Amino acid sequence: MAKLLIRGGTPLKGTVEISGAKNSALPIIVAACLAEGESILENIPHDIDVYTISMILRDLGAEIWLDRENRLHVVPDGLEGYQASYDLVRRMRASFYVTGLLLARLGKAEVPLPGGCALGSRPVDYHLKGFQALGARINIEHGFVKAETDQLVGSKIYINRSSVGTTINLMLAASRAKGTTILENAAKEPEVVDLAIYLNSMGARIRGAGTDVIRIDGVDSLRGTEYGIISDRIEAGTFIMACGITGGELVLANVVPEHLRSTILKCEEAGLEIEEGISTIQVRSKGRPLAVDLETAPYPGFPTDLQQPFAAMMSIADGTSIIRETIFDRFRYVDELRRMGADIRVDRDTAIIRGVAELTGAQVEVTDLRAGAALVLAALIAKGKTEISGVELVDRGYERLDAKLRQLGADIERIPDRQEDAFEECLTSSLLEIR
Numbered sequence: 079m080a081k082l083l084i085r086g087g088t089p090l091k092g093t094v095e096i097s098g099a100k101n102s103a104l105p106i107i108v109a110a111c112l113a114e115g116e117s118i119l120e121n122i123p124h125d126i127d128v129y130t131i132s133m134i135l136r137d138l139g140a141e142i143w144l145d146r147e148n149r150l151h152v153v154p155d156g157l158e159g160y161q162a163s164y165d166l167v168r169r170m171r172a173s174f175y176v177t178g179l180l181l182a183r184l185g186k187a188e189v190p191l192p193g194g195c196a197l198g199s200r201p202v203d204y205h206l207k208g209f210q211a212l213g214a215r216i217n218i219e220h221g222f223v224k225a226e227t228d229q230l231v232g233s234k235i236y237i238n239r240s241s242v243g244t245t246i247n248l249m250l251a252a253s254r255a256k257g258t259t260i261l262e263n264a265a266k267e268p269e270v271v272d273l274a275i276y277l278n279s280m281g282a283r284i285r286g287a288g289t290d291v292i293r294i295d296g297v298d299s300l301r302g303t304e305y306g307i308i309s310d311r312i313e314a315g316t317f318i319m320a321c322g323i324t325g326g327e328l329v330l331a332n333v334v335p336e337h338l339r340s341t342i343l344k345c346e347e348a349g350l351e352i353e354e355g356i357s358t359i360q361v362r363s364k365g366r367p368l369a370v371d372l373e374t375a376p377y378p379g380f381p382t383d384l385q386q387p388f389a390a391m392m393s394i395a396d397g398t399s400i401i402r403e404t405i406f407d408r409f410r411y412v413d414e415l416r417r418m419g420a421d422i423r424v425d426r427d428t429a430i431i432r433g434v435a436e437l438t439g440a441q442v443e444v445t446d447l448r449a450g451a452a453l454v455l456a457a458l459i460a461k462g463k464t465e466i467s468g469v470e471l472v473d474r475g476y477e478r479l480d481a482k483l484r485q486l487g488a489d490i491e492r493i494p495d496r497q498e499d500a501f502e503e504c505l506t507s508s509l510l511e512i513r
């Protein structure tokens with residue numbers, strides 16, 4: 079596994095360009111395959127999850143490539159496969175979005191049930207209940223979801239709890255169903271809105287995205303178009319906290335401050351000075367962060383994906399903070415932070431963090447994407463050297479995080495895993511060949 083070697087103590091300074099949102103890119107690349115004709119997508123991040131979803135769709139017959147201006151082209155006309163490959167789908171839960179696509183486009187889908195991951199069990203029962211409401215027949219055999227329909231028909235669907243994936247998957251399927259679908263208790267995340275705007279630009283008829291009731295009037299066909307996706311609010315929040323932990327001064331470029339409202343408020347409560355521009359955020363840290371209590375919640379609440387980087391910042395805060403995680407079971411990184419001297423106790427869905435004056439470098443391992451970000455942040459302030467293994471998990475959702483941090487002054491070195499990197503290299507070059 080590739081490693082990062084970080085020597086802590088350097089305050090971050092400079093300007094960082096935030097990449098496109100991974101959690102927008104994934105559903106939008108899938109949605110491009112609902113259409114006839116080519117879509118050209120801009121601001122797509124170069125991360126492993128984007129390569130994986132592209133490979134799954136290529137495996138089903140779509141053509142996907144990057145051009146020299148770094149725009150992703152998707153030509154779905156040859157997409158006829160309805161059986162998604164287990165080896166590829168098991169790598170990433172968001173692959174389950176192809177179920178909504180295949181039902182809408184082909185009336186048939188065989189997709190492996192997504193496994194659990196470091197965030198605990200992650201069922202798809204709401205997705206399946208929604209597809210059945212739209213008229214699909216669902217069977218689960220040998221770990222595969224087998225779904226079939228002669229014609230998807232619009233329906234009124236209440237989603238049991240705010241679920242980004244369910245809202246997205248049902249929006250994909252309903253966009254080409256017969257009649258009207260109403261999604262009640264829909265997720266309001268910016269990535270859901272981004273997808274709806276893209277689908278409407280292709281000829282879909284979706285109203286209400288961003289509220290908890292989304293109306294979708296199905297259409298017979300969609301046509302490919304050009305679209306630029308939103309920037310990544312989770313990457314932006316991670317850099318704000320990186321500045322908070324190292325006591326530096328950053329300008330974040332290519333961001334949507336509105337998407338970070340709850341994050342900005344919490345970081346200001348922790349003592350960071352934050353100034354918003356139209357598409358920039360300026361962050362200054364006046365020294366040791368203040369201890370702040372936190373509870374994660376669906377958008378517009380504090381995002382669960384920033385809970386771990388925030389906890390890393392609280393591990394050196396002045397005081398004790400209580401962090402409650404209401405979405406997933408995602409405190410596995412705490413053991414690794416403890417190895418660096420953090421004083422954290424977890425009691426069911428709550429972490430009690432007593433801020434310490436100093437963390438010390440150690441050998442630690444990444445358990446999941448955002449936990450990896452937390453370990454990188456902790457290493458940026460820890461005394462001495464930290465060796466972080468399993469950095470491929472960080473590459474799944476952050477584009478060149480180590481390179482961006484180095485450019486801001488961090489003492490960070492990447493120790494490649496020849497074999498793993500060779501595999502990733504051939505994956506990206508073969509999959510997303512430049513034309």
Ligand code: EPZ
Binds near residue numbers: 265
């Ligand atoms: C999306 O995951 C994101 N992933 C996650 O980001 C993010 O943490 C999560 O939304 C919450 O915001 C992508 O967009 C690719 P959910 P998703 O459905 O859709 C339960 C990252 O690091 N649930 O909103 O899988 C579920 O267990 C990733 O970028 C069911 O019970 O999350 C959870 O407790 C991590 N049954 C809650 O709902 C279902 O059928 C919310 O999950 C579906 C979900």
